[in-house]
Amino acid sequence: MPANTDIYNLPExxxxxxxxxxxxxxxxxxxxxxxxxARDSDLDLSPATIRNIMADLEDIGLLxxxxxxxxxxxxxxxxxxxxxxxxxxxxxxxxxxxxxxEELSASEDTQALLMRTSNMLSDITKLAGxxxxxxxEQHALRQVEFVSLSxxxxxxxxxxxxxxxxxxxxxxxxxxxxxxxxxxxxxLVETYAGKDLITVRKELVRELEHMKQNVTNIMTSAxxxxxxxxxxxxxxxxxxxAGQTNLMDIAxxxxxxxxxxxxxxxxxxRDILHLLEQSAHAKGVQIFxxxxxxxxVLDNCSVVTSPYESEGQILGVLGVIGPTRMHYERxxxxxxxxxxxxxxxxxxxx
Amino acid sequence: MPANTDIYNLPExxxxxxxxxxxxxxxxxxxxxxxxxARDSDLDLSPATIRNIMADLEDIGLLxxxxxxxxxxxxxxxxxxxxxxxxxxxxxxxxxxxxxxEELSASEDTQALLMRTSNMLSDITKLAGxxxxxxxEQHALRQVEFVSLSxxxxxxxxxxxxxxxxxxxxxxxxxxxxxxxxxxxxxLVETYAGKDLITVRKELVRELEHMKQNVTNIMTSAxxxxxxxxxxxxxxxxxxxAGQTNLMDIAxxxxxxxxxxxxxxxxxxRDILHLLEQSAHAKGVQIFxxxxxxxxVLDNCSVVTSPYESEGQILGVLGVIGPTRMHYERxxxxxxxxxxxxxxxxxxxx
DNA sequence: TTTTGCACTCTCGCCATGAGAGTGCTAAAT
DNA sequence: ATTTAGCACTCTCATGGCGAGAGTGCAAAA
Numbered sequence: 094m095p096a097n098t099d100i101y102n103l104p105e106x107x108x109x110x111x112x113x114x115x116x117x118x119x120x121x122x123x124x125x126x127x128x129x130x131a132r133d134s135d136l137d138l139s140p141a142t143i144r145n146i147m148a149d150l151e152d153i154g155l156l157x158x159x160x161x162x163x164x165x166x167x168x169x170x171x172x173x174x175x176x177x178x179x180x181x182x183x184x185x186x187x188x189x190x191x192x193x194x195e196e197l198s199a200s201e202d203t204q205a206l207l208m209r210t211s212n213m214l215s216d217i218t219k220l221a222g223x224x225x226x227x228x229x230e231q232h233a234l235r236q237v238e239f240v241s242l243s244x245x246x247x248x249x250x251x252x253x254x255x256x257x258x259x260x261x262x263x264x265x266x267x268x269x270x271x272x273x274x275x276x277x278x279x280x281l282v283e284t285y286a287g288k289d290l291i292t293v294r295k296e297l298v299r300e301l302e303h304m305k306q307n308v309t310n311i312m313t314s315a316x317x318x319x320x321x322x323x324x325x326x327x328x329x330x331x332x333x334x335a336g337q338t339n340l341m342d343i344a345x346x347x348x349x350x351x352x353x354x355x356x357x358x359x360x361x362x363r364d365i366l367h368l369l370e371q372s373a374h375a376k377g378v379q380i381f382x383x384x385x386x387x388x389x390v391l392d393n394c395s396v397v398t399s400p401y402e403s404e405g406q407i408l409g410v411l412g413v414i415g416p417t418r419m420h421y422e423r424x425x426x427x428x429x430x431x432x433x434x435x436x437x438x439x440x441x442x443x
Numbered sequence: 444m445p446a447n448t449d450i451y452n453l454p455e456x457x458x459x460x461x462x463x464x465x466x467x468x469x470x471x472x473x474x475x476x477x478x479x480x481a482r483d484s485d486l487d488l489s490p491a492t493i494r495n496i497m498a499d500l501e502d503i504g505l506l507x508x509x510x511x512x513x514x515x516x517x518x519x520x521x522x523x524x525x526x527x528x529x530x531x532x533x534x535x536x537x538x539x540x541x542x543x544x545e546e547l548s549a550s551e552d553t554q555a556l557l558m559r560t561s562n563m564l565s566d567i568t569k570l571a572g573x574x575x576x577x578x579x580e581q582h583a584l585r586q587v588e589f590v591s592l593s594x595x596x597x598x599x600x601x602x603x604x605x606x607x608x609x610x611x612x613x614x615x616x617x618x619x620x621x622x623x624x625x626x627x628x629x630x631l632v633e634t635y636a637g638k639d640l641i642t643v644r645k646e647l648v649r650e651l652e653h654m655k656q657n658v659t660n661i662m663t664s665a666x667x668x669x670x671x672x673x674x675x676x677x678x679x680x681x682x683x684x685a686g687q688t689n690l691m692d693i694a695x696x697x698x699x700x701x702x703x704x705x706x707x708x709x710x711x712x713r714d715i716l717h718l719l720e721q722s723a724h725a726k727g728v729q730i731f732x733x734x735x736x737x738x739x740v741l742d743n744c745s746v747v748t749s750p751y752e753s754e755g756q757i758l759g760v761l762g763v764i765g766p767t768r769m770h771y772e773r774x775x776x777x778x779x780x781x782x783x784x785x786x787x788x789x790x791x792x793x
Numbered sequence: 794t795t796t797t798g799c800a801c802t803c804t805c806g807c808c809a810t811g812a813g814a815g816t817g818c819t820a821a822a823t
Numbered sequence: 824a825t826t827t828a829g830c831a832c833t834c835t836c837a838t839g840g841c842g843a844g845a846g847t848g849c850a851a852a853a
Contacts, residue, residue, distance in 0.1 A: 124846090126845070127846070127847080128845080128846075138795080138796095139795070139797080140796095140846090141795075141796055141798095141848095142794085142795055142796070144846085144847065144848075145794095145795090145848095147847095148847090148848080158847085160802085160803055160804070161801090161802050161803050161846075161847065162801090162803045162804070162844090162845055162846045162847060163803080163845080163846070163847095164845085164846070164847095202610060202611075202612060235590065236588075236590050238586075238588050238600070240585065240586050240602050248602065248606060250602070252590050256592060256598055256612065258598075258600065258608070258610045260552060260608045261552075262552060262606065338706045338707050338710065341702065341706070342703070347699050348699075349691050349697050349698075349699060349702070352691065353688050353691040353692070356687070356688045356691070357688050360688065474815090476814070476815050476816085477815070478815075488826080488827095489826070489827050490815090490827090491817095491826075491827055491828070491829095492825085492827070494815085494816065494817075495817095495825095497816095498816090508816085509835095510833085510834055511815075511817095511832085511833045511834050511835090512814055512815045512833055512835070513814080513815070513816095513834080513835080514815070514816095
């Protein structure tokens with residue numbers, strides 16, 4: 094009669110054994126054998142008994158052995174079960190918390206803050222840190238400035254409520270004088286300050302229609318310029334990765350092929366972005382283990398993410414990428430607290 | 444009697460042989476033996492003769508053999524001699540030139556343009572592209588804007604003649620009203636527009652002294668704010684690297700240790716920056732081969748650089764990093780022409 | 794149910810071996 | 824005086840055998 098095949102009905106003893114095995118493997122990356130486990134577990138069992146239990150765990154799909162006479166290693170499913178049901182996250186030390194706090198002091202502009210966050214994450218975990226940048230769209234406009242360049246090019250500067258600054262160069266139909274530009278910007282600030290770009294665009298369309306009927310509107314040129322200034326979205330980076338090189342020290346990723354694929358996918362952004370967006374609307378920390386998510390570049394990797402929010406609105410996602418064999422009990426609270434602190438840092442930045 | 448020990452008095456035949464050897468090695472990375480060389484060179488010589496010649500070349504220090512029974516490989520000195528005296532750079536194809544032209548169309552802001560340049564370099568050479576960013580200092584101020592934030596923080600926006608935008612947040616002694624800020628910015632633009640930051644700072648110091656004697660100056664607050672706004676230099680990236688992952692395909696760098704060191708030095712910037720600055724005041728393309736430059740992370744690497752300038756002023760340096768064994772005859776003209784085109788693109792951007 | 798004993802399997806490091814590639818030297822050929 | 828042919832020598836690298844070590848699974852005993 095084979096042992097129970099349901100993960101959730103495993104006897105206490107098997108669970109403890111499994112937990113110890115996973116922790117052991119995370120610690121030093123070697124497959125764990127029955128002998129070692131018998132020695133290191135406080136359960137007083139012989140290697141043989143432990144072998145039986147491990148065989149059961151392998152049947153259920155929590156373990157696997159790389160080859161006949163190596164010890165056992167957790168499967169992706171095993172890690173999943175481990176982090177979901179067995180893991181106790183550890184308390185961060187006072188020093189660590191202070192470190193995070195210090196790094197996230199909200200003194201400069203958002204972009205720089207997010208980069209610092211990413212660096213800090215990678216530095217503190219010795220893995221790769223990743224911070225998704227907030228979509229600009231959601232922020233309220235605060236200020237609009239135009240600077241006339243040569244010919245009919247105009248430099249547009251938009252300042253948002255979160256102190257983010259965007260600038261774009263637009264080509265206007267005709268040359269505008271500085272005076273006209275000043276007038277236009279005054280009008281636009283008056284009319285649209287406090288609204289986010291999406292709203293602004295909508296209202297602009299209405300305004301345009303209105304204009305067609307009432308040609309005398311003195312603000313024609315303002316609307317004209319604004320039409321371009323607010324529509325053209327500058328190409329922005331979607332996220333920043335820091336500490337990629339940390340991943341090069343990790344034994345299981347230590348082959349150039351693999352690393353290249355991973356780094357390439359950081360550069361192409363596409364896959365990683367998908368992954369991050371998935372967790373944008375989860376609450377709290379989320380963990381993607383190995384190819385679970387379907388991205389084969391992330392073979393043997395785990396991604397620990399958390400959305401960060403300010404004033405109740407989700408702004409983006411941050412997290413850490415490392416080997417499946419990472420110290421979840423440390424990484425999870427770090428990501429968690431960083432997300433929260435980043436949120437409030439951004440808050441006080443407004 | 445040993446053969447001539449002076450590189451520059453080598454007989455024609457040895458030179459041709461050496462050139463063919465280097466080209467051969469650059470092509471497929473394998474040490475080249477006398478047999479191969481006898482076959483591939485149009486000189487009609489037996490392997491034995493070629494062995495003699497190679498022995499001479501080895502004595503002079505242009506060649507070395509990895510071990511007794513491998514073929515020969517160029518030394519750093521060998522590469523140096525090759526690129527300086529033997530190399531004929533190839534003409535770029537029409538397509539390549541057009542490609543470069545297209546990528547450098549100066550439509551957007553400088554920062555983005557430079558990043559595109561770096562990407563283009565890496566893509567077209569399949570190596571790592573690198574572009575040093577111009578020091579801001581040299582550009583003339585065009586526009587100054589202040590946006591009042593909460594408390595006593597003020598967002599400063601500086602627009603320069605090259606359309607570059609800088610923004611910084613400063614903390615003022617007291618809260619300024621939007622009106623005051625407007626007035627201050629008007630005054631500052633009037634007084635300092637057209638001057639570069641260094642000059643502006645100098646004049647500000649004088650202004651301050653003057654102020655102490657004549658307290659009635661209505662522009663006290665403007666000067667006060669400006670003092671901070673123009674002094675605090677925001678931390679900027681010094682250069683951008685693109686296509687790092689291209690280097691991971693290269694056989695001689697294909698060990699993780701090495702790559703990690705190299706990538707780390709990209710991140711720390713220090714060494715690379717030194718190197719780039721060295722070539723800032725050379726005219727035209729410069730080539731650093733291997734550890735020649737003294738940076739041991741660049742073991743087995745060469746760096747091909749060229750300064751780029753606009754209106755006769757050197758703005759920065761760009762180039763390519765790859766293995767010593769790179770196709771110099773292609774890379775050199777690419778770097779050369781890119782630097783020139785970037786220069787004129789930046790020119791037309793003003 | 795647990796443990797002991799044992800045969801079995803697989804990896805890994807080590808060594809010997811042999812093929813292949815290329816060299817340097819000497820003596821012969823041009 | 825050069826160039827070439829011949830040959831012994833050296834070094835790498837891939838291969839295969841071998842034994843130690845680690846760990847397993849199973850059957851029989853506790």
